[in-house]
Amino acid sequence: MSMRYLGFVLLFLLPGVLHAQRAVFCPAPSLDGGYFVPEREQYSQGFKIIYACNEGRKPAVEGWWAEVSCEGGNWSPVPQCIEETSCLQLPKILHAKDTKGSDWYKQGRSVTITCDEGYEVLNGENTAVCSNGAWTSVPICEISPDACRAPPPIPHAVVVGLKYKEVFAENSEVRYECEDGYTVEGSESSKTITCSSGTWTEGPSCIDRTARDTGRGGSAGVGTSGGQSSSTGSRTQPVGGGGRETRPSTGRDEATAGGRGTGGGQSGSAAGGTAGGHSTSTSSITPASGGDSSGGHSRPAIIPVNQCGQYPVVTNGVLVETEPMYLKYQCSNFYKRVGPENVVCYSDGSWSERPHCEEDFCSVDAGQYTHFGEGRTGKLFIQKGQTGTHIPCAWSYYTSLFKCINGKITYTQCCTDYYHKAGRCSTFSH
Incomplete structure (x- = not known):
C-alpha cells in the first residue's frame, strides 16, 4: 500500500519538476554607460525592462529611453548605449533600395544609396553621412530621363508576364497579348515594345479575326489607321476598328489622317494614324468637345488621354x-x-x-557654419520659404534655424526650442 501511495505522489509531482527544468530565464543585462529598472538577478520569459543611458550617450533605438524583452534566455533587442554623435539606421528613402547594414553608425560613417530601377540620384550625390547624431546630404531618388512611364494601353490587348508599375528602366521590354477573337496585326515580334530614351517603341494592333478574314475593318491599335471607309453623301464613317476623331471641318480642313472615300463625294478618314492627305469638305460638321467652329483653322478637340500614346515626362x-x-x-x-x-x-x-x-531650394555647404556651433557637415538643401529648417548644433537640444529667402540663406545662432519660439535668437545672413 505504501509503495502504491509513493508512486501516486511521484506521478503527481513529475509534471511540475519537468516544467521547472524547462523554465528559461534571462540574466541581468550588462549595460555599459546606462541603467535599467527593475534590477534583479534574473528575469522570467517575456519580462520587460526599461533602460536609459548616461549623459553623452543614447539608446541604440529611437528615443531617449527604450524597452527590451526576455525571449528564450536573451534580451531582444539587445540593450545598448551608444555615443550621442552616432546615428541610427538611415530612414527609408522613397524609390531607393533598403540599405543592409548596422543598426547604428558611428560619427563620420557614410552610407551609399542605390535607387530602384528607372530612378537615379538627384545631382549624382548618392552618399549620406552621419554627423553629430543626424544624417546629412540624404540622397533623393528621381525618375531617370531615360526611363519610361507605364506602357500605353492598346485596345483589345493586355500586358502579360509582369505586374503593373509606374516606371520602367531603359531597355525594359513589355509584351502584349490580344484578347480572344482578336489577333495581332503584323509579325509575332510586334507584340513586344521596348523603352528607349524615355519613350516606348510603337506597339502592336489587335484586329478582329473575322474582319481580317473578310478583308474589312481597321486595326484597333494606335499609330496606324487601316480599314476601308464607306461614303454616305459628303461624310465618311470608318468601318471596323476605332480611331481618333478628326477635327471639325470649316472650309478647307487639314485632317490628322486623310484620304478620299470610295463612294460619292470626298472624305477624310476619322481613324487616327499616319496616312497622309487632307479633305475638302463643304458640308457642316458639328465640332467635338473642345472644338472651335468660329472660322479659320479650328482648335483640336480634346479626346481621351489613352489616344495620344506615351504620356509626357516632366523632369523632376x-x-x-x-x-x-x-x-x-x-x-x-x-x-x-x-x-x-x-x-x-x-x-x-x-x-x-x-x-x-x-x-525651389538653396544648397549650402554646412561646413561653413561649424564655427558658429552647427554640428553638420556636407551639403544641405533648404526649402524656400519662411518656415525654414532646424539644423542640429554641436550641443544637445540646440538647433540653428536656416531659411532660404529669394535665393539667399539666413540662419540663427544655436538656440533651444524655447528661445526659437520666443524670437530671441540672433539672425545672420550669408
Missing part, C-alpha cells in the same frame, strides 16, 4: 493622377510647378502645354 515631376480626359502632375520635393497642373490630349495626337518643375 511625378504623374499623380490619370483620368480619362486629363493627366495631373506634381513636382518632387524641393521643386515648384510652373505652368498648368493638368495636361490633355488633342485630336491631332498632340499634348497640351505641360508644366515644368523649377528648383
